[in-house]
Amino acid sequence: MKLLTAPRIGGMIFAALLLSGCLTPQATDEVPPPKLQNGRGDTGAFKTLDPWVLNTTDSNANRGNHGIFLGNGYVGATFGANGGASKESVSYLAGKYDAKETITQRGPLGFTLSESAAGGKYAQTLDIRRGLLTTRMGSVTATTFASSVPPYSLILHVQGAPPPSKSSDLVYGDTNVAYRDITATDNDGSWTRIVTLSPKGTADSTRDDYEDQRKRQESHWQKLWQDADIQIEGDPEAQQLVRKLMFDLLQSTRPGASDSIPPESLSGDFYKGHIFWDAEVWMFPALLAQHPNYARSILDYRFKHLAAAKAKARAEGYQGADFPWESAATGKEVAPSGFSKGRHVTAGVGWAHWQYWLATQDKEWLKTRGWPVLSAVADFWASRAKKNARTGKYDVLDVYGPDENKGEADNNTYTNALARYCLLAAADAARIVGETTNPKWLVVAAGIALPFDREGGYYLARQNDEGKATKQADGELVLYPAALPMDRKTAEATFDFHSKRPIKNGPAMTDAMHALIAARLGRAGEAEQALRDSYRPFVRGPFLLFSEKRSLDRCVFTTGAGGVLQAILYGFGGLDFSQTGGIIAGKPALPASWKKLTITGIRRGGKTYTLTVTPEKRTLKEE
16 A cells, blocks of 8 residues: 655644545536525425435536535535535634634635546435445546544545545644645555544544545444434435434534534634534534534533633623623634624523533533533623613613624513523522522522513513514524423414514524424424425535525535424424423424424433324333
8 A cells, every 4th residue: 555645744724735636527617506586496405315315416416615514523624526625625623713813713724636537427425324425427436524433534535546646735734733644545546535634642543544444434423323313204305304414513513522613514614613602502402402422512612711701701891701702712702893792692601501401410510510601601691680770670781682683772582581591590500519599690580671562462572672574583582492481372472473574585593493483382384384494495405505595505504404403303393301201291293294203312311212203292212
């Protein structure tokens, strides 16, 4: 076996890796994304409905911004029609940012294949059960994957084409990151390209041959699916979708990490790899139910930066910890001026920590990691809310709600409701771990302002809410995730008032939340329509790449993927870790074609459960 190896060089985290003598399908010029009308149209998705394998025989189906995302929670990239990255593509390292002051972003690592190969039949297949991308062009076959065990390598194995003449043109490596680039040629004429980026001192996975790495990759993914799955009987489209979305989320983080997940995961740089409320409120719950060890990385990122959040609160004149709207390597605020008033991000951090406790019942974690964050978040809200001498209520003034287009407002109801949730959760946590409760927590929780329309019988989105159109879900989020206690009549009225307000071209998460809430309210038809609306206009191409926008390609948007998965798990499934039985009461409201929904591998209190939902009932049983 002949090895071509690139050196390890210190510096910034950046590499432009150019392979010559490699393969590119003979295809026509890149085609633009499909034109959509009102978010509807042919996005190229769901042409085949295999529950595990996504494929195409059209070499133009995966071009431009339609790159297939492959990652392992440490390094990720998007791969094109030839099984390698497109010319413009770069790779991303989780938690690694440039050393700029306030404009921090992850350093990219390019991984490019170029030059034409011989013509012939074309086929590309993504096997999500095994974590492998296979591309065939005539007599040439390329297999690509992001190695999961250990999670540091991008691997390309090619049969039927000559190896590259050199392994890299330019390489820079972070002084804390070991970089290695190897091309190995076998006796049968095949060759393997392994690009490894790993923390200094970790095992060098490039010493293993291709077959060993591939077998470990397949075993890793097969075990993940064996341990936890979502099975939908009667709807092949939804079945294919939920597995692909979970695949993308599981590629975005890894057990033991503390890097969290950006809105585009490790697939793109539109948000510069920064961490937003997307992580706790949209992606975390989608992982928590079946993969709490993966979900925990989101919480560990906040714990790692708790000191920075406390410093931020002090600088603002408050107690406790106030987490930034946008954060990166240091945990400090890096949002542009004027975009840092979305204080519900701090409430979302507290909410996610309490959800983790409810799901895992891990008392040691609660004492050492959960309590420090929960108590600091509660202290912040107890100092941030100010008593109104006229109303007697505690006001939270001058904040952005989830619908940022509305600008600054007083008493955003979702923000206040989630702050209330955190205050009560911190008080419960204090009792469990034997700590002292701040007496102001319960006082503020009982008196925090929650704008309500008495005539209509519903909660408003904010103080002086005029009922105008919104960009995205806001007021309805008091039902979920804020879980503000109310009777059914109020819940129905609140949902009805807010669900009609979002504009038609808003984000996918709005429809996902409408599906979740409608399902919990027993409105099956409404829930099904909202579910379809939450993904059909957004998924792209045969590989179901989730776009942030309906009419523009901006993939892969794992925030949207998390919203859809939550609708399945907590809406149609009815999971609720705050309930004694782990599920909500009432008759299920499944889509019309669904004969049965089965969710395996649910982790709760150290045990594993299977949830079975039919049109008649829900059953949660220990495995």
